[in-house]
């Protein structure tokens with residue numbers, strides 16, 4: 001199997017994944033309702049999911065990515081129910097990326113191998129990805145000893161090799177210094193400009209202002225607002241979102 005397209009060239013044009021639509025999606029665990037009746041339609045561009053701690057942002061992303069199954073409602077990708085081929089066209093980067101205890105380079109050649117990339121192409125493609133994300137000098141360094149920012153970029157380089165149509169990022173910069181945050185934001189830009197749909201959570205209002213095309217605002221497991229970013233920041237509809245934008249809702 002050689003399932004990889006060239007990184008930076010999502011297959012959206014030939015076989016669109018989007019829109020992603022959620023209808024009446026809920027998630028309950030041990031009788032506790034954590035997400036309630038979410039209706040949402042996401043098209044292209046950068047969607048930032050915002051809201052206070054415990055609002056359900058990560059849960060919502062995990063449901064969209066297929067790591068969890070809704071206990072009510074439906075999720076559709078351009079009308080299709082989630083299935084393994086559609087899952088392969090998505091990637092997710094976590095706040096603390098899960099990396100192999102091998103070199104940075106080996107983390108990348110491994111993912112190429114399991115996606116069926118011919119052995120002779122793996123090293124060059126992995127090195128190109130390391131270069132793109134500013135990690136070329138660190139190719140032989142074991143991934144566990146990389147700094148937080150470097151690990152994040154390695155996780156992004158790995159996702160880049162998968163050429164995802166959709167990339168989910170769960171608080172990818174929360175523990176990083178300003179230079180590392182900028183590097184991750186540039187990396188997100190690479191994806192965006194190559195046509196990858198971005199769905200990302202952040203607690204950083206300034207980052208959301210820099211990156212967002214549209215904002216999904218959650219509070220206590222409910223979707224209170226989904227608006228173009230400009231409108232969300234200038235004139236939020238709900239009192240909760242207005243307080244949040246003023247920095248008054250607790251994180």
Ligand SMILES: Nc1ncnc2c1ncn2[C@@H]1O[C@H](COP(=O)(O)OP(=O)(O)OP(=O)(O)O)[C@@H](O)[C@H]1O
Pocket residue numbers: 029034051052053054055056057058059060251
């Ligand atoms: N797999 C799970 N099973 C049961 N409960 C969960 C699960 N994942 C999250 N929760 C609970 O659901 C609620 C929402 O969690 P979630 O991680 O989505 O919040 P969040 O908005 O991402 O918060 P934060 O900003 O703190 O990261 C929390 O109360 C959490 O404890």
